[in-house]
Amino acid sequence: MLEELLTAAVATGAAGATYLVAAARVVKQYERGVVLRLGRLRPRVRGPGFTMIVPFVDRLHKVNLQIVTMPVPAQEGITRDNVTVRVDAVVYFKVVDATAAVVNVEDYRFAVSQMAQTSLRSIIGKSDLDDLLSNREKLNQGLELMIDSPAVGWGVQIDRVEIKDVSLPDTMKRSMARQAEADRERRARIINADAELQASRKLAEAAQQMADTPSALQLRLLQTIVAVAAEKNSTLVLPFPVELLRFLERAQGTPPEPVVETLGEILREAGNRAPGS
Incomplete structure (x- = not known):
């Protein structure tokens, strides 16, 4: 009799363990469990953790809630x-x-x-x-x-x-590249034209200022000579304005005509001495 009771207890324990293994489910933290019992939806959604279902009757669908x-x-x-x-x-x-x-x-x-x-x-x-x-x-x-x-x-x-x-x-x-290149060229031309316009305005103001002050023109000419001479050229040809002679004449108090005649004779003599003249 004792053996039969012991056998029944062991069989019951085994059946309970089998049922527990078949019914036990684990839902992860980022999941939710939806249970269908005999094809019908159960109202409660199983949260994360350990949960139980009815084996062979319930079906647990785990849904991932991660992005x-x-x-x-x-x-x-x-x-x-x-x-x-x-x-x-x-x-x-x-x-x-x-x-x-x-x-x-x-x-x-x-x-x-x-x-x-x-x-x-x-x-x-x-x-x-x-x-x-x-x-x-x-x-x-x-x-x-x-x-x-x-x-x-x-x-x-x-x-x-x-x-x-x-x-x-x-x-x-290729069409877009040509369009971008044409647009950049257009903007470059506009910038250059605007720069020329601003430069012409500044040059006009400078010319007006030099017209009011003739000595400024002479100083500017001398600065140009110094700038060109810094390039180490072997020959420098520069027109010599008569206004500079007049400026020197006013500064020294001597008549300009002899100076002009002397300068003309020097230039003619240099032309006669030039080879091939």
């Missing part, structure tokens, strides 16, 4: 200004309602991926090339809204959408 980084395959399309481009993006999303993610959609990851691809192609067709290249922040916001609207019913929240790269045809790249 998922999903790359969107490159989509080829034609922009609003008739340019063929290839655009790829990346979507960041997470599950906020584990029950809806299990019940309302078969595979929420695949659904988000397909919605992201179709939304990206729609954004390409509605945008200009300049917007894709320089106004990505606004396009990212519009793409996020397009994906997030249907994803709310799936228990998924779109955290962020980023356009990664825009690939252009080689012919378009």
Whole structure:
């Protein structure tokens, strides 16, 4: 009799251990457990930690609540200004309602991926090339809204959408390079013209100032001679203005005519002595 009781106790313990092993489940901190009992949804979502289910009756679906980084395959399309481009993006999303993610959609990851691809192609067709290249922040916001609207019913929240790269045809790249070069040349010409305008105004002011003060013109001529002579040239040809002689005449009090005649004779004599004259 004792042996039968001992055998029954051992069998009961083994059955209890088997039941405990089959019923025991562990839900991680970043997961939530959704239980279906005979195909019907149980109202309580199992939180992180140890939990029990009814073996062969309940099915526990674990849903990851971490942020998922999903790359969107490159989509080829034609922009609003008739340019063929290839655009790829990346979507960041997470599950906020584990029950809806299990019940309302078969595979929420695949659904988000397909919605992201179709939304990206729609954004390409509605945008200009300049917007894709320089106004990505606004396009990212519009793409996020397009994906997030249907994803709310799936228990998924779109955290962020980023356009990664825009690939252009080689012919378009060359055209854009020529356009940028022409624009830079245009700006360079405008800057040079503006500099010439400012320089002419300053030269006009300087000429007016020298006209009021003739000695300033002579000093400027001497400075020019010094600047040219610093280049170590072997021959220096410079016109000698009569106004300088008059300035010297006024400074020394001698008549200018003899000085002019003497200078002319010196120049004629130097021309006669030059070889081949």
